[in-house]
Amino acid sequence: MKKVNLSTHLTPYIILYSAFIVCAIVGMLIYPDTFYKFFSPTELSRTIPSQLPQKSYYWDIEHYANMALQNTCTAFYPFWGFIITHLFYPQSLEQYANYFKITATAIFCISTPLVFWIFKKALKNQYLALLITLAYTLNPMAIFRVIGYTESLFSLLGIFLIWLLLPENKLNEKIKLILLSFLSILMALTRPVLIPMIFACLFSLITIFLLTKQLSKSNLFRTIAISISAILGYSIYGFSCLQSRGDFFAPFHDQKLWGKTLGLHLDLLFFPKSPLFDLLGLYLPVLILIISLIIIYCKSKNQKLLVFIPKLFIWDILIIYPPGLVLAYILNYWRGAKKEIMTSKFTKSLQNNYLFWFCIYFSVINSLIVFFTQNRLVSLGRYIFAIPFFFLALGYLYCCFPGERKYKNLLFVSIVSAIALVQQWIDYGKDQWLG
Template identity: 85%
Template sequence: MKKVKFSIYLTPYIIIYSAFIVCTIVGMLIYPDSFNKFFSPTQLPRTIPPQLPQKSYYWDIELYANMALQNACTAFYPLWGFIITRSFHPQNLDQYANYFKITATALFCISTPLIFWVFKKALKNQYLALIITLTYTVNPMAIFRVLGYTESLFSLLGIFFIWLLLPENKLNEKIKLMLLSFITILMALTRPVLIPIIFACLLSLITIFWLTRQISKNNIFRTIAISISAILGYSIYGFSCLKLRGDFFAPFHDQKQWGKTLGLHLNLLFLPKSPLFDLLGLYLPILILIISLVIIYCKTKNQKLLVFIPKRFIWDILIIYPPVLGLAYMLNYWRSVKKEIITSKFTNSLPNNYLFWFCIYFSVINALIVFFTQNRLASLGRYIFAVPFFFLALGYLYCCFPGKRKYKNLLFMMIVSAIALVQQWINYGKDQWLG
């Protein structure tokens, strides 16, 4: 009996790992250079060398490596390079790239079972947790968690951050705050998340007060601790930049070299000028936020919510291009029969769930920053789908609806994502842009 139970316990983890490995193998079989490039410890010679800015062998990894080699202050953040430098003492670009990949893959292997465990605790539904974890693991942006980018480290930190904020976590509150502060400092030293973190905290508090007309001391202390720690984390790097370049805000100023300036680019609502998943990264967090606010508000006010409920498979396909989905829904909303949405008891716990609001606002703020500061949505898919916050918010929303039909569109999206992940491995072998 013990062997049977142990086997059943391991099955979800085997499924999760296998899904990613199968996509990787298929991509490498289709384009063997992907295998050679990933497992080579040095840059492979190319008949026609990649030419920037269209193509690059290492992409951002080269910039992280050069930053560490030169002890420089740039638009990138220092913790990832610092860890590799202190752990392996690489001496050149190729060595850095190799150790980045090895460490990223190791962190991916560690974080994958952890994310399923955390999602299962949060969602209280093993089947839903498995599907959400699979969607997180085999989406095309998941490739960044093994190639040597910061997504591997940031995702692992994000998992611990989520675990500390789980309502089910019974750790002493003071210990939680200390650990949250430490994790937040590390996150702020890994990627430029100062603004998303602070706004996500503040908007979470505001939303909880709006829905419940009360705010717990714990949530106030969490907001203060996380916000101050995010500022402290950036300040550590900022003072280093001040010493090296005489500019405390040099990482922000350097982003202007990427063409980042405030502006309104309405054309990006329809054409991302980058991979389609960047467009999904813009729409899906905002849609989930709007749906969540409407459903939870109506629930707290005991109001009926009458909506058009799509039933045909074509609606699942339309998710791939949100602008058409939104237009089609609005047209059908006015002329179709509306039904009352029935929500589960789980919905009652969300108005005061600080973690849920933080996760969705963190994703929305990242999406809005890219939309208002770039003339294309480049890399937005990475910010949303390569880290766990969006997926937990999505899982929480799915918990609000009873029944099993809700899983169909998730399963469809997972299949589409898996195909896109295979394509990403092919693109990787061709030195093409991944997101």
């Protein structure tokens, strides 16, 4: 029997937990109020109370708590509050906020090893899976998975959805569809993801058909199951809103009060008018989609792929400001400094990988919705980087390229992210906007 080295087996999980905890501790040491705010069951007294729009003590958690306390229908969704209500029976805003934090942190502790385990299965590369999971765990938006927001619950549901869609999952197809339907209902009751889920499914199906000229029954049934269940999940909430407010689409209408309306704001391509993470959330999913389509198409047609290959470290730094990265790359490409790039055999397998396309389209559609409905990219970084879909798509793309540079790139990104995460903890203690 093959012996299992327990310390080696546990090392990745120790790294993931330790990295996040160290960032939190550093933030708390720099600004001690962060420690008291996170662990206190009651709101800290402030010399100058928090005031919107610059500051708020609880931010969105207050809305979820009041929604559960008053049993009302708002732009927020009910499942997170429903869970806390029936687990702990809190009677006040402060009690809700405290139990939100406790439950979110517990989910974070449970879900982190699950993410690594599933990424390892999907990517078939333990080191790459660890670095991708580290980037997911240390990115600045990861703070939302422990401070009481819905990202913790939605990420856990998303992880189970990913597991069900894994090509390596040999579970009976009928059972998969039942579980996919159940998860989709819960996800649609947790966050406003009805449109992203439906379009992610449809575009995944269309993309696979265009690339392979085949329409798989399993992919068709998955699309139908997820789409109908997402509609059903929203409908449960919609009928509740119809009874309480006489408006089935009240959550959508309430979002208009936040200034959401269709429009084209080209200045957002350069200035997010919100934290820089939001600009990354706009560019990176779209860039990954474009790169994926190009390399997968070329691989399937056995065509040469001529690209400009950056070599200087400055290119890694430019990732922090994507518009600069894109413009610099286009200029270098036009100058004719192009070389053929080789991709791995793994690349061709992605053309009919439903999970990969779902993950990237889910992220892209969230980016586009924010870009075309808001006059600033507020909260976009949270929609993309606080949940696992984007990171799995990124991991799949990295699998297409041989060589060690991708590991160095991920390590650099994780280091920068860790610094930003420390700042997020400091801002949390100061009641400032986090994303």
